[in-house]
Amino acid sequence: MHPFSFTKVASTRDALNAGLRGGRYIAGGTTLVDLMRETVERPETLVDITGLPLHRITVTERGGLRIGALVRMAEAAADSRVRTTFPVISQALELSASAQLRNMATVGGNIMQRTRCTYFRDVTAACNKREPGSGCAALEGVNRTHAILGASGDCVATHPSDVAVAFAALDASVHLLGPDGQRSVPVTGFLLRPGSTPNREHALRKGELITAVEIPAHPRPLKSGYLKVRDRQSYEFALTSAAVALHVRGGVIREAKVAAGGVGTVPWKLPAVERHLIGERPSDALWTEASERAADGARPLEHNRFKVELLKRTDERQLRIVGGNR
Incomplete structure (x- = not known):
C-alpha cells in the first residue's frame, strides 16, 4: 500500500x-481499501465523509423512497419501509455480501464499487479499465464470469453490485451534489458502459458527491423480488441475477420492471421482456415467452456461453416467483 493522507470532514462544503x-471519498471502505492493498488504486488523499448528514431513509412526497448515500446496507435492508414497499431492494442487499460487510458498506459505496474482474485486480495483467490502452486480458483469457451484454472490444468486465440491479429495474435515480449545485441522474445513465473508455465507469464530475438514491413511486400493489444465481450460496458474486417488479390489476399486468445482473457491464434493463409482459394475463406460458427475450443482443465469449441460457432461466424463474404459477 502506498502512502496517503487522511482527512475527516463534517460538512458537505x-x-x-x-x-x-x-x-477520494471514503465511508465504509469495503471496496476502496481492498483496491489500495492490491495497489490497483493509489489515492494521495482519502476524505472520510461518514460525518455528513446522509444517513436517513425518507418517504418522498409522491410516495417513493429516498435512501441516503451513507445508509448502511444492513440498515436499508432491515428498514420496514424498504421491506414493505420494495422487497426487491431488501433481498438484493441481503444477498450482496456477508453480514459483517453489510454492517459497514454504504448504499452509495455499493453502487460505486469497481469490478471483480481478476485481470483488473491483477496489476501484472493487461486491463484498459485500470490502465487505458494496455489491452483486455479477459478477451483471450479465462472469461467465464464476464459480460455477455454491453461489452466492447476494450472491456468485458461485469458490474458487481446486486442492489444496483434492483435500482435499475425500479427506475431509480442517483442524487449528486457538486461545485455547480445539485443534479439527478438515472441509475441506468449514471453507470456507464465501457465503450472505448472503460476507465470511465460513472457520470460523476470532479468533486461531486452522491447524496442519495431515490426510487420513484410505483402503482400499488407492486410485487417484487430478487433472485441471484452463483457458484456457491455464501459470499459470491452473481453469475446471473434478476430483479422483477410487477403491478397486476384486474388480472392483467399493468406495469413490469425487469433487470439483470452478473451478465452486463452495467446493471442491465430488459425492455423487451417488459414489453412482452405489459397488457398480458399472468401465466406459465407468458413467463416462458417473455424470458426468451432476456438475452437479446448477447455476445458471449469462449467460456461464458452458458450465461445466455442461464439468464433466460433465471429471469423465467423469478417471473414465476413474483408473478405466480398460473
Whole structure:
C-alpha cells in the first residue's frame, strides 16, 4: 500500500472542497481499501465523509423512497419501509455480501464499487479499465464470469453490485451534489458502459458527491423480488441475477420492471421482456415467452456461453416467483 493522507470532514462544503483538490471519498471502505492493498488504486488523499448528514431513509412526497448515500446496507435492508414497499431492494442487499460487510458498506459505496474482474485486480495483467490502452486480458483469457451484454472490444468486465440491479429495474435515480449545485441522474445513465473508455465507469464530475438514491413511486400493489444465481450460496458474486417488479390489476399486468445482473457491464434493463409482459394475463406460458427475450443482443465469449441460457432461466424463474404459477 502506498502512502496517503487522511482527512475527516463534517460538512458537505468541506467534502466538495477536498474532492475538488483530488481527494477520494471514503465511508465504509469495503471496496476502496481492498483496491489500495492490491495497489490497483493509489489515492494521495482519502476524505472520510461518514460525518455528513446522509444517513436517513425518507418517504418522498409522491410516495417513493429516498435512501441516503451513507445508509448502511444492513440498515436499508432491515428498514420496514424498504421491506414493505420494495422487497426487491431488501433481498438484493441481503444477498450482496456477508453480514459483517453489510454492517459497514454504504448504499452509495455499493453502487460505486469497481469490478471483480481478476485481470483488473491483477496489476501484472493487461486491463484498459485500470490502465487505458494496455489491452483486455479477459478477451483471450479465462472469461467465464464476464459480460455477455454491453461489452466492447476494450472491456468485458461485469458490474458487481446486486442492489444496483434492483435500482435499475425500479427506475431509480442517483442524487449528486457538486461545485455547480445539485443534479439527478438515472441509475441506468449514471453507470456507464465501457465503450472505448472503460476507465470511465460513472457520470460523476470532479468533486461531486452522491447524496442519495431515490426510487420513484410505483402503482400499488407492486410485487417484487430478487433472485441471484452463483457458484456457491455464501459470499459470491452473481453469475446471473434478476430483479422483477410487477403491478397486476384486474388480472392483467399493468406495469413490469425487469433487470439483470452478473451478465452486463452495467446493471442491465430488459425492455423487451417488459414489453412482452405489459397488457398480458399472468401465466406459465407468458413467463416462458417473455424470458426468451432476456438475452437479446448477447455476445458471449469462449467460456461464458452458458450465461445466455442461464439468464433466460433465471429471469423465467423469478417471473414465476413474483408473478405466480398460473
